[in-house]
Amino acid sequence: MALAYNHEEITARELKPALYELDGISREAIEAHYKLYQGYVAKRNEILTKLDGVDLTSANQVYSEVRALKVDFTFAVGGIKNHELYFEHLGGNGGDPGGLFGDLVKRDFGSVADWKADLKATGMGGRGWAWTAYDWDESRLFNYIGDAQNTFAVWNATPLVALDVYEHAYFMDFATDRGAYIDKFFDNLDYAVVEDWVQKYGIRK
Numbered sequence: 001m002a003l004a005y006n007h008e009e010i011t012a013r014e015l016k017p018a019l020y021e022l023d024g025i026s027r028e029a030i031e032a033h034y035k036l037y038q039g040y041v042a043k044r045n046e047i048l049t050k051l052d053g054v055d056l057t058s059a060n061q062v063y064s065e066v067r068a069l070k071v072d073f074t075f076a077v078g079g080i081k082n083h084e085l086y087f088e089h090l091g092g093n094g095g096d097p098g099g100l101f102g103d104l105v106k107r108d109f110g111s112v113a114d115w116k117a118d119l120k121a122t123g124m125g126g127r128g129w130a131w132t133a134y135d136w137d138e139s140r141l142f143n144y145i146g147d148a149q150n151t152f153a154v155w156n157a158t159p160l161v162a163l164d165v166y167e168h169a170y171f172m173d174f175a176t177d178r179g180a181y182i183d184k185f186f187d188n189l190d191y192a193v194v195e196d197w198v199q200k201y202g203i204r205k
C-alpha cells in the first residue's frame with residue numbers, strides 16, 4: 001500500500017525578468033529566495049517518493065517516520081506556495097490598490113494606510129511571513145501572521161498578498177532594518193496581479 005498514490009513531480013516556475021529590476025530589493029535577494037524555493041520543490045518531490053516507499057507492515061515505528069515526512073511536506077509545500085505568490089505579485093509600482101481589492105482593503109481595514117500599517121506590524125512581529133488573505137467564511141480580508149512556511153495557515157482563506165520577512169528577504173539589502181524592507185515591498189507590489197487573483201477566485205464584496 002502506497003502513502004503517495006499516483007503522485008507527480010512538479011518543477012520550479014521560472015522567475016519573471018521584472019524581479020531582477022525591483023526598486024531597492026536586489027537581484028541577490030531574489031536569487032536567495034529562488035534558491036530556497038527550488039529546494040522546497042525538490043523536497044516536496046522527494047518526500048512524496050519517500051511516502052510512497054513507506055512500509056506499513058513494519059508496525060509502530062513507521063508512524064514516527066510518517067509524521068516527520070508529513071510535517072516536512074507541509075513546510076515544503078508552504079515554501080512553494082508562499083514564494084510563488086511573492087514572486088508573482090512583485091515587479092509593479094506599488095502605490096494604492098484600486099479595483100475590488102482596493103475596495104475590500106478600505107472596507108475591512110478603514111483605509112489603504114491602515115491596511116499597510118497592519119500588515120507591516122504583522123510582518124514586524126512574524127518570524128517568516130505575513131499575509132493578507134480573504135476568509136471565505138467571514139467574507140472579508142484579514143492580515144495573518146506566519147512564523148514559518150507551514151505556520152499559521154487558516155483554513156478556507158485565500159492569500160492575496162504574501163510578505164516574506166525571513167532574514168534572507170531583507171538582510172542583504174537592509175541589514176537589520178526590516179521595516180525599511182517592508183516599505184520597499186509595498187513600493188514594488190503589482191496590484192494588477194492581486195486584482196487578477198481577486199477576480200479569478202470570484203471574490204465579491
Ligand SMILES: [Fe+2]
Nearest residue numbers: 033164166169
Ligand atoms: Fe523567501
